[in-house]
Amino acid sequence: MRDSSGDVLAAALQYPEQGMSQRPLVVLIHGLTGCQDSLYMLRSASVFLAAGYPVLRLSLRGAGPSRPLCRFQYHAGRSADLGDALLELPPELAVNGLLLVGYSLGGNMLLKFLAEQGRDFPVLAAGSVSAPIELAVSSRRFLDRRNWLYHRWLLARMKEETLAGPPDALSTAEWQAVQSVATVLEFDDRHVAPRNGFAGAADYYAKCSALHFLPAIEVPTLLIHAEDDPWIPALSYRKAMQAGNDRLTCLLAPSGGHVGFHDASPVAWHDRCLLQFFEESLSG
Structure with missing residues (x-):
């Protein structure tokens, strides 16, 4: 498709x-x-x-x-x-x-x-x-201590998936942002939101x-x-x-x-x- x-x-x-x-x-x-x-x-x-x-x-x-x-x-x-x-x-x-x-x-x-x-x-x-x-509530829940192991695994999978696209899919700045984020919230704020026209994670969560x-x-x-x-x-x-x-x-x-x-x-x-x-x- x-x-x-x-x-x-x-x-x-x-x-x-x-x-x-x-x-x-x-x-x-x-x-x-x-x-x-x-x-x-x-x-x-x-x-x-x-x-x-x-x-x-x-x-x-x-x-x-x-x-x-x-x-x-x-x-x-x-x-x-x-x-x-x-x-x-x-x-x-x-x-x-x-x-x-x-x-x-x-x-x-x-x-x-x-x-x-x-x-x-x-x-x-x-x-x-x-x-x-x-979305905002779930993103914050990932940061709970009990979810630390899953959160680390999920973020690694998200980064791997994002960086596995065509070589020219991401700019150098986007590539560096994906590699440097430490939480799902940061990933949404520094990568998903700006790449898709949202002002930040809060805007992305509120609108979606x-x-x-x-x-x-x-x-x-x-x-x-x-x-x-x-x-x-x-x-x-x-x-x-x-x-x-x-x-x-x-x-x-x-x-x-x-x-x-x-x-x-x-x-x-x-x-x-x-x-x-x-x-x-x-x-x-």
Whole structure:
């Protein structure tokens, strides 16, 4: 999928064993430092495929297989990329409608997209899993002592992903800024924000946090989150429940961590919830 800047977004399309069905296309959108081949994407795809849905696993701009093909990268608010990717779909793929799922950062992007452009596409229902709907709050939570090890790992992955693009993608100043930052907050403030036209991290977070967009969503949407998510406070989802939008359903589980929700079942709880929500939405 090529956009006007020349960047190419990669994707993997899968059909159920019985071939193309009359069911809607499920589009899966990964989270930060993920891609179409992330384990949670593969597991969710297998669940929907087994239920007879065709599945598109999308790699966002500059993620995974698309990294060498993109000068720019995705961020939490780059919802226009999702719209552009859906416009590039062959008509026969969207003829039965779309079901959209976003994980973590991809969930924030998806919710923003639904508010801005959802009505312009045949979206029948959507769902987010562990989305950081208040970006500033989540960015600060990374700095907690208990999150030190994950924060260090995540920042290293973010730097590696950013520096793996085409040789001319970053200026010398940008390259040096990426290498020198010590926190995710600094990364967003010194790299993501200026590269994408924001005044700084605070401006980026304020303009892109999905919480502010929830009242404008017009399609049935399921928000799944866990009380014990170490990086995204549950308080954000209690605020979401007060959005006053009857198209939203919020499931706030007592446990599950971040995009976790594993139990004795071979199918993750969040995948079971998404499948049931979509089936019920389609049946009216």
